[in-house]
Amino acid sequence: MTTVGVLRETAGRERRVALTPDGVARLRKQEISALVETGAGARAWFEDIGYHGAGAVVGDRDRVYAESDVLLCLHPPDDVAACRPGQLLIGLLNPLGNVELMQQLATAGVTAISLDLLPRTLSRAQAMDALTSQANVAGYKAALLAAEAYSGFFPMLMTAAGTTRPAQVLVLGAGVAGLQAIATARRLGALVTGYDVREAARADIASTGATVLGGPGPAKDGDGGYARELTEDEQIAQQSALDEAIPRFDVIITTAQVPGGPAPRLVSENALSKMRPGSVVIDLASTVDGGNVEGSIPDTRTVTDAGVTIIGAAGLASTVPGAASTAYARNALALLTHLMPRGEVVLDLDDEIQAAVVVTHGGRVVNARVRDRKEIRS
Template structure:
């Protein structure tokens, strides 16, 4: 019988847990033994007593007794792992520093495959982040989001611009619209522009060509294309009360979409939320800063962690789908002829990707 161990997250600010009590029960029902580290679910409001189908043990016992280790972020104490143990989580794209474990990274999941959709943790967590970004913007904005008609007069709705219409961007658009904003979206991909329009939001017209790439991501812009985009965005951004940026590039720095000049041209009291930690000039991950012209800039690359119940529930279900794929008969079977398994395998026991 395989043993799955759930590690408590140790990264600062991380409140998610890799496995919820419900998913632990489902795995137990399939004959898999589940070990959960003491306190693993506490920050997600799942106390140890809730894991009735698992055995709650120490961290040392997790490392010593598990065949498969589950986490959200890469653990910082992998020296305690045994070579050949399987580690599954959002481990990034870098195979270095994994201490000989067989690493399965959900960051590498081929997201365009229909049979991989239930495993797609990047999508589930981006949904949470986009939702929370709109709420944070509403809290930081000094005015109302919706139009309000009162005896003292009518207050216009906030004007919100969302840059990047992937999963997080579309969720931010949808949430902002539900809050009553007048929302505009922008993306360099034609398909994403159609997605923006389908939500009922306006589509920002910038004189830059489409930049569609394989896998649904945007390709790198040429120097001329990037210049045209930057000029168009810089002219449009000051019209908005709130700007939410979500444009990420896998394995590369996030593109700068809101330069310092655009921030300087925004009205005092405007709010900019940077989900990519790099889309906005001067943004600091995890910090709220104020520019010289009193524009609030919030660097927020880890928003899913701030909604730990919803984010953990979705993530645990993604892991359940992946484990079902990797362990069809209760034991890990890493079939490198399978395109999903081959894609997510970040490193083998020798510490390098096969």
């Protein structure tokens, strides 16, 4: 019987776990064993006793490495050298940013499978789409964080002493995270405006009932439904339109990413300086190398001289660990079911999904996108 092992995440603030007790029960129904590392779900409030009750064996990390045919994780484990030849490692491995690690896994004979390479436009892969499920959680949490940090009410409230105006919220980037941030801010009663460079995303904004912010003419969508990088002229026009619009808003939530490139700078220091004191800006693209908002710092709240609170909020999915882990586990299970139609792993690199997500196999980097990236680097 195939054994799926679940590793405790080793990244510092990570609270998610790749499989939930409910996921274990589903595996067991497919005649697949589950071996869960002690404490793997603790930070997401999934206790060892819950995994045990669902039919998993709970054991220490060495045992999980030693006895599993398939290893599930979110981030690449920091002791990935413990993987055995022939083992499958499934996670959000960020292979395009981790080319050396992929080569290491290939050399070790590990079959590395990365959910972040899943083709997002393929409808039969949607149930496996972990980037989407995690972005959905992040967008929800971004709106909550914004409401929590904002000095006023999100909804319009009518009281005996008068009426309060609703908060004006602008969401920049209307992918999965942006659309969920829009939906959640609207649930809370804010007046929400959305902005995206992609024509399809503008239609999505309108479909939520939010206002669509005008700006430079819609750009064609990039590959796979993502935004492409704008030309220099387009960037200048966009910046000018955003600089003018941003100071009208109480709350800005930015979620813009360009795959393979740095996150676009959308909220300039100039725009920030004109916002009202007490305004809040949440940057979901915040990294140590920058983000959508000038001056945002990951996992940090800063207040500008003008009284604007900037929250660098990358990795928000991990802060709603129950919801995020549940969604991720469902994605991983959908992939496992695809890889193991009869309880045994059947690799088939002619399959469109597998061809996309399998990074290393048989001692080699087999994924074309990762190979291309490797050649550019070397």
